[in-house]
Structure formats: C-alpha cells, structure tokens
Amino acid sequence: MDLNTITEVIRRPSERPGRDWHEGDAWLAGGTWLYSTEQPDLRRLIDLTALRWDPLVPTDEGLEIGATCTIRDLYAFPWPQRWTAGPLFRASCEAFLSSFKVWNSATVGGNICMSLPAGPMITATVALEARYELWAPDGSVRFVDALDFVTGDHRNVLAPGEILRRITVPERALRQRTSHRRFTLTRLGRSTVFLVGTQRPGVKDLLLTLTAGTTRPIRISFDALPDGRALRECIDAVPADVWYADPNGTPEHRRHLTRHFAEEIRRELMDGDLP
Template identity: 80%
Template sequence: MDLNTITDVIRRPPERPGAEWRQGDAWLAGGTWLYSAEQPELRRLIDLTALGWTPLVPTYAGLEIGATCTVRDLYAFPWPIGWTAGHLFRSSCEAFLSSFKVWNAATVGGNICLSLPAGPMITLTVALQARYELWAPDGSVRFVDALDFVTGDHRNILAPGELLRRVSVPGQALRRRTAHRRFTLTRLGRSTVFLVGTQRQGGNDLQLTVTAGTTRPVRLGYDSLPDARTLRQDVDGLPAGLWFADPNGTPDHRRHLARHFAEEIRRELTAGDL
C-alpha cells in the first residue's frame, strides 16, 4: 500500500537512531505490516536496516538476535546439537500468517513490536525466557523480560521513539526440552492458540507458555509436573477478560483448546519425548 502522507525517508540514520526521532516518525525494518495498512499519522520513516545489525550471534551465554533479523535468517540458522530447543525456532517461523516469500523481509523485532496476540516471535521468546534490549531517544538503554513486554492486543510497553535493539535468549533455555501445540482454522492461518512447554534436561519442572488465545502472553510455572486436574484448574483460573476474541475463535473455544493442549504437553514431557 502507498503511504501517501510520508514526506521523508531517513535512509542512513546515525548508529543511535533515537536522536532522529520526532512526532510522526516510524521505525522501518521489514515493513511487511507497515505497508499493509493506512498510516495517516505518519510523516517520516527511519530505516533501521541500514544500520547493519548482525542478525544472529551465538555466545557463551546463549543467543543474541538482532531486531532486524529476518524470519528467513532465523529459520535457516544451523542450531548446535546441544540446543535442544532449536526446533522450536523453526516451528515458530512456520507459524507466521504469511508465505515464505514474506520471510525475506519480515523481521523478528517487527513481529514482537507489532504485539498481536498471535505473534509467533512473541511466543518463541517468552517461552525461552528471553530479554529485550530497548533503546530510548535520549540514548538510555533498558532491559525487560519478554513476558512483560506485551500488555494487550497490539499494545506493549514501548515509549514514543523507543525501539527494540536485540533479543537475548539464555543458554539454559536453549538447552531445555520443549513440546508445543498450535491450532489454526486453516493450514496457513493465524494461530487460534499457541502453547509451548519447556523442561530442564533430566528435570521434572514445567514452564507452560500460553499465547495467541490470550491478549498477552501467560506463563504457568511448576517446580514439578502438575497432575492433570491441577493444570486444568490453573488454565481455567486465568482471568476471563484475558482470553481473546476474533473471527478465529471465541474466548470459550480458546480456553477449551488451551486446556486440551496443555494436557497433551504435560503428557509428552512426562513421557520424556523431545
């Protein structure tokens, strides 16, 4: 879609691009959503891709993902054998409501900052206990847990002009066992619910992340695997207003799916399947 209110595009912003920010600006990365809808309040675009942020950096502490990392690059990354959660990255990429062609432009940071309930990069990073590095226009930096970033449908904690610089996934999370379930009305449709369970290698704990069916991510944590009744009660105990409603499902439908898939994940991790 043509954005006919745009008067300027900053193609080469400074290394700390917040200094360029003013009212009516938008950060431009992949632009796959930005160009898909009218943006009448915007006057300038600031191109973050020109900064050349490294997409993926494995470190001793884990994995750093640049906000402008494309879905294609994330999907193609050669995961070390010891990172047992690696397959979850590919499954999350495949959960995009888009064709593989869009992967060449769509970015990890863009999907997170759009903050839609069905954002698969939100599901992935919350499930793996990631932290986000945020840059403010005044040059300050803050860090926030992925779980605390999204506050509702299309809402997050970003202040005006603040941007997501990188996502840090801890090594201990990358070495966890995982199980996930996702429901869509069509094969390539938007997620109605997307649940991920993780567990320490050789452990008996459970971290269950519920997304897509809720307006913000939810994590249920257990030091040891709960029984089926406890898990069901905890899913049912989530606030009624937290469940999302759209053409892909009612709150009751999504709650039902979450209960069903949560139990499947519990059984899978109990059985010791990777």
C-alpha cells in the same frame, strides 16, 4: 500500499537512531505491516536496516538476535546440537500467516513490536525466557523480560521513540526440552492458540507458555510436573478478560483448546518422549 503522507525517508540514521526521532516518525525494518494499511499520522520513515545489525550472534551466554533479523535468516540458522530448543524457533517461523516473500523481509523485532496475540516470535521468545534490550531517544538503555513486554492486543511497554535493539535468549533455556501445540482453523491460517511447554534437563518441572488464545502471553510454572487437574485449574484461573476473541475463535473455544493441548504437552514431557 502507498503511504501518501510520508514526506521523507531517513535512509542513513545515526548509530543511535533514537536521536533522529520526531513525532510522526515510524521505524522501518521489513515494513510488512507498515505498508499493509493506511498510516495517516506518519510523516517520516527511519530505515533501520541501513544499520546492518548482526542478525544472529551465538555467545557463551546464549543467542543474541538482532531486531532486524529476518524470519528467513532465523529459520535457516544452523542450531547447535546442544541447543535442543532450537527447533522451536523454526516451528514459530512456520506459524507465520505469510508467504516466503514475507519471510525475506519480515523481521523478528517487527513481529514482536506489533504485539499481536498470534505473533509467533513473541511465543518463542517468551517460552525461552528471553530478554529484550530497548533503546530510548535520550540514549538510555533498559532491559525487559519478554513476558512483560506485551501488555495487550497490539499494545506493549515501548515509549514514544523507543526501539527494540536485540533479543537475548539464555543458554540454559536453549538447552531445555520443548513441546508445543498450535491450532488454526485452516492449514495456513492465523493461530487460534499456540502453547509451548519447556522442561529443564534432568528436572521434571514444567514451564507452560500460552499465546494466541490470550491478549498477552501467560506463563504458568510448576517446580514439578502437575497432575491433569492441577494444570487445568491453573488454566481456568486465567482472568476471563485475558482470553482473546476474534473470527478465529471465541474465548470459550480458546480456553477449551488450551486445556486440551496443555494436557497433551504435560503427558509428552512426563513420558520422556522428547530428547
């Protein structure tokens, strides 16, 4: 879509791009959402891809994902064998309601900052206990747990002009066993629910992440694998106004699916069928 209110594109922003921020600006990375709908309040675009942030950087502490890393690059990343949770990212890439053309331009940071319930990069990073690095226009930096970033449907903690710089996934989380379930009304449709269970090596615990069916990510934690009843009670304790409603499902439908798939994840982790 043509954005006919844009009067300028900053193609070479400073290394700290927040300095270039003014009211009426928007950060431009992949632009897959930005160009998909009218943006009448925007006057300038600031192109972040010109900064050439490293997309994926393995470190002793885990994996750093640059906010402008494309979905294509994330999917193609050669996950080390020790990172048993790596395939979760590939599954999350496949959860995009998009074509391969969108994969070539859509970014990890863009999907997170859109903060939609069905954002699959939110699912993966919350489930693997990631941390987000945020840059403010005044040059300050703060770090936010992925779980706390999204506050509701299309809402998050970003202040005006603040930018997501990188996502850090800890080494310990990348070594976990994972199990996930996703439901869509059509084979290539938007996620109605997307659940991920993780378990530490050698420990019979459970960290269950609920997304897509809720307006913000929900994390349910157990030091030891619960029985089916205890798990169902925790799901039922999620506040009624957190369950999401749209043409892909009612809150009641989403809660029902969540109970069903959570039990499948619990049994799978309990049986030890995963590496």
